[in-house]
Amino acid sequence: MMSPATSLMPDSPAPQRVVFVDDDPALREANSQTLELAGMDVTALPNARAALDLLTADFSGVVVTDVRMPGIDGLQLFRALHERDPDLPVILVTGHGDIGMAVEAMRQGAYDFIPKPYPADRLLATVRNALDKRRLVLENRQLKQLANDAGASLPLIGDTAVMQRLRRTVRHLADADVDVLIEGETGTGKEVVATALHQWSSRRREHAFVAVNCGALPEAVIESELFGHEPGAFTGAQRKRVGRIEHANKGTLFLDEIESMPVMLQVKLLRVLEAREVSPLGTNDVRPVDLRVVAATKVDLSDPAQRGDFREDLFHRLNVVTLRLPPLRERRDDVGLLFSYFLSRAAARFKMPVPDVSDGVRAYLRAHRWPGNVRELAHFAERVALGLAEEGMEGSRTRPDHTGDAGATLPQRMERYEATLIRDALATYRGDVRATLQALGIPRKTFYDKLQRHGIDRAAFELPGD
Structure with a gap:
């Protein structure tokens, strides 16, 4: 099957496959030659039975068939192929008396019909249009399959070896319930991977996927956002607030841009990771939490020069499993x-x-x-x-x-x-x-x-x- 990557960014033209079915050897040879001179890969067959034996639902080309043939005629061939794949383009070649039947076949899903006699350019134009349609249908099928493989709304899409390995690794880690550090440049899909780890795990049935962008929250509020607070914990704290960490109990906590977390909070986060417990602001209560932590960073935290103020001990605690996302x-x-x-x-x-x-x-x-x-x-x-x-x-x-x-x-x-x-x-x-x-x-x-x-x-x- 031709992939969308190949169709959009071709290094060489993909073969355009055509099955031409006609019981007249002279017409079969002449039309095959016309299509081959136009750069198409033609398989010429003398009857419909040979076509049914050859063609499968994932055939990447189109079918051109004469209507009047002994045994199984062209209309019967179309209906049989339509049952296998309703999107397979079938072009009917008709005599003058068969045009009415061909029009009815188009209502049933045939791609087009060509009345005899016809010039070569009429055949070529119809076949090329049908091939374009077939290519788009197969591309859309592959995209849907990839989306299903990745998990519906999680487009971990890619045919390259590195993406195939990434999908396998994420599926393997999903139920391992270990903390994961994701490294990658901006825009590489770190949150997509974090979401996949949650959606493909048993935790998705228990609680939510809670995402926190450590670089987007002002330092004055990030502690309350993460750890929560009790009434009166600070000026303006009138009501109890459950922090993101506690809210992620039984689920997954995603800490994006972890390298931006203020130093004073890194010690408290280290305690959460080690003891799996949280203490909201304004109380001495310690509340246990059962959660997986997935952190993401756009810098290499193993490099002291890039790590900056980020605590080395916190890095090693997060670095149980590290996934590196390749740039595009x-x-x-x-x-x-x-x-x-x-x-x-x-x-x-x-x-x-x-x-x-x-x-x-x-x-x-x-x-x-x-x-x-x-x-x-x-x-x-x-x-x-x-x-x-x-x-x-x-x-x-x-x-x-x-x-x-x-x-x-x-x-x-x-x-x-x-x-x-x-x-x-x-x-x-x-x-x-x-x-x-x-x-x-x-x-x-x-x-x-x-x-x-x-x-x-x-x-x-x-x-x-x-």
């Missing part, structure tokens, strides 16, 4: 498959038909390095679904455009390059300020000052419905 540039063969999945999902979300993929988009999928990884690819697919692909490709340049630099001073060139990098980050993260700030590594005020200086409208990078 290390599994480029998955780009086409992922893009097909995200494009179909985006079209459904926007209630639009799945658009044709232009040659420009195909070239971009091959050439772009995807610094924002799977998240960037998903956003690009949404722009393609909305017909904004050209703007997305323009806004997501990964290299500076030196057009017009002739005669410019070095400071002017640096200004242009800076503006390009800011637009690149905004396009990657669809105008999300926090993610863009994180990618650029600059303070919020500096970011807005630069937007104003370069005349960049952040809102222009947001998609409708975000």
Whole structure:
């Protein structure tokens, strides 16, 4: 079966398979030659029985059959194939008196009919259209199967060896009930993997998957968010609050961007991991918790230079099992498959038909390095679904455009390059300020000052419905 990755990013054209059924040897030979000269892989058969013996439901091509044949005729062949696979394109070749029957067969699901006599280009055009339809049907089937394998809403999609190993490892670890540390660049799908660990485990039946982004919560509230508090624990604490850790009891606690956790809380988290108990603010009570902890980081915590203020003992406690998620540039063969999945999902979300993929988009999928990884690819697919692909490709340049630099001073060139990098980050993260700030590594005020200086409208990078 031809994969979406192959169809979107082909290194060489995939074979276009056609089964041509006709009991007339001369017509069979002439039409086979026409199709072969057009680059198709043709299997010519003298009768319907031979076709039924050969064809299976996963046949990747199309069938062209004459209607008038001895024994099993073309209409009977169509109906038998339709029972095996209703989406298999069957093209009927009819004489003048058979057109009415052919039209009725189309109502029943036949792809098309060609009345005799017909020019070669009529046959070629119909077969090519049918092959395109067959390719899309098989791509969608594969995507659905991959989604089922990954767990419905958990698109751990990829045919590369590294993704196949990752799926096997996640399934193996799901019920092992050990804490897991996930390492990967921004946008590689760390939360997707964490969710899969929960959904594929027995804990999914007990309690929730509780996610906490340690980098998004202000330091003043993160302790209360994680550990909870009793009334009067601090100014403004009027009611009891169950913390995220306690809320995850019997379930899974996902700590994203764990490297951003304040140092003062790391000691308390270490206690939770070692004793499996939590003490809310404002009380001496110790409450046992039964939970799996999955932490995610975008830096290598085993490297002291990258670890920074992160406690080494906490790292070793989290590092029971470590999963490393590869960046998209290390599994480029998955780009086409992922893009097909995200494009179909985006079209459904926007209630639009799945658009044709232009040659420009195909070239971009091959050439772009995807610094924002799977998240960037998903956003690009949404722009393609909305017909904004050209703007997305323009806004997501990964290299500076030196057009017009002739005669410019070095400071002017640096200004242009800076503006390009800011637009690149905004396009990657669809105008999300926090993610863009994180990618650029600059303070919020500096970011807005630069937007104003370069005349960049952040809102222009947001998609409708975000």
